[in-house]
Amino acid sequence: MYIKVHGFGIDYTLEGPKTDTTIIFIHGFPLSKEMWKPQMEEFKKEYSVLSYDVRGHGLSDVGNGQYTIEYCVDDLFGLMDILHIQKAVLVGLSMGGYIALRAVEKHEDRFKGLVLCDTRSEDDTNEIKIKRAHQAKSVKIYGMNKFANLFLPTALTQNNVKKRTDVFRRMHDIIERNSSNAMAGIMIALAARTNTTPFLPSIKIPTLIMVGQFDEITPPSVSIQMKEKITDSEMHIIPDAAHLSNTENPDEFNKYLHKFLKSLD
Numbered sequence: 371m372y373i374k375v376h377g378f379g380i381d382y383t384l385e386g387p388k389t390d391t392t393i394i395f396i397h398g399f400p401l402s403k404e405m406w407k408p409q410m411e412e413f414k415k416e417y418s419v420l421s422y423d424v425r426g427h428g429l430s431d432v433g434n435g436q437y438t439i440e441y442c443v444d445d446l447f448g449l450m451d452i453l454h455i456q457k458a459v460l461v462g463l464s465m466g467g468y469i470a471l472r473a474v475e476k477h478e479d480r481f482k483g484l485v486l487c488d489t490r491s492e493d494d495t496n497e498i499k500i501k502r503a504h505q506a507k508s509v510k511i512y513g514m515n516k517f518a519n520l521f522l523p524t525a526l527t528q529n530n531v532k533k534r535t536d537v538f539r540r541m542h543d544i545i546e547r548n549s550s551n552a553m554a555g556i557m558i559a560l561a562a563r564t565n566t567t568p569f570l571p572s573i574k575i576p577t578l579i580m581v582g583q584f585d586e587i588t589p590p591s592v593s594i595q596m597k598e599k600i601t602d603s604e605m606h607i608i609p610d611a612a613h614l615s616n617t618e619n620p621d622e623f624n625k626y627l628h629k630f631l632k633s634l635d
């Protein structure tokens with residue numbers, strides 16, 4: 371469904387029975403809500419589930435190609451308000467985790483639980499900011515096919531990359547459909563995001579942290595550091611998965627998410 375949120379078009383999928391708590395899935399960069407298919411299919415059997423395309427991605431508007439994580443957080447609250455979602459469990463992977471952490475920092479009372487997947491609370495180092503600047507320039511010149519071929523070997527297990535598995539092809543298709551101008555704009559937004567680390571010890575809602583065993587973009591050591599700072603938190607390493615743990619090992623990912631959701635009842 372396509373809806374205007376404060377005048378900006380956001381595409382979302384809302385499924386499952388009407389339950390008190392909605393589970394909201396926020397995808398990573400440079401993907402779309404399609405990456406949450408294994409979770410939407412599974413959890414809609416029992417819960418109200420919402421996934422949406424972060425502005426610039428998927429079927430949401432591209433606008434003028436200039437974004438901030440703050441805009442993305444405002445979109446999330448705008449969407450929750452329009453859909454009358456009072457309380458949610460927020461599940462964010464990588465960039466989705468950046469958005470989720472900032473949203474909880476702003477209005478923790480709107481959330482019942484937080485799930486941080488393959489993400490980090492720190493902002494970009496100077497080295498990464500410089501890398502993003504180069505990537506933002508080259509994605510506009512060489513396009514999304516080339517970018518997907520560079521990104522996926524860093525984000526998926528060697529098995530998925532070498533064998534060009536179904537997972538690889540599905541992720542490639544999602545990335546290729548995104549606009550290169552929009553992805554360049556998102557890279558600048560990622561580089562300009564705030565550091566939410568000082569906020570971690572104040573998080574009061576139960577938090578589940580999951581990370582792929584072979585994640586090199588946001589490695590398990592980074593998740594361990596977040597776990598140490600968040601009082602009411604648990605952490606699980608997802609085997610046979612790299613940065614896109616929900617897609618590479620959905621059975622294991624869903625098992626821990628199920629347990630966490632039950633613990634919130």
Ligand code: MLT
Binds near residue numbers: 398465466560613
């Ligand atoms: C993502 O998966 O969302 C990105 O890898 C995040 C990032 O580049 O910081």
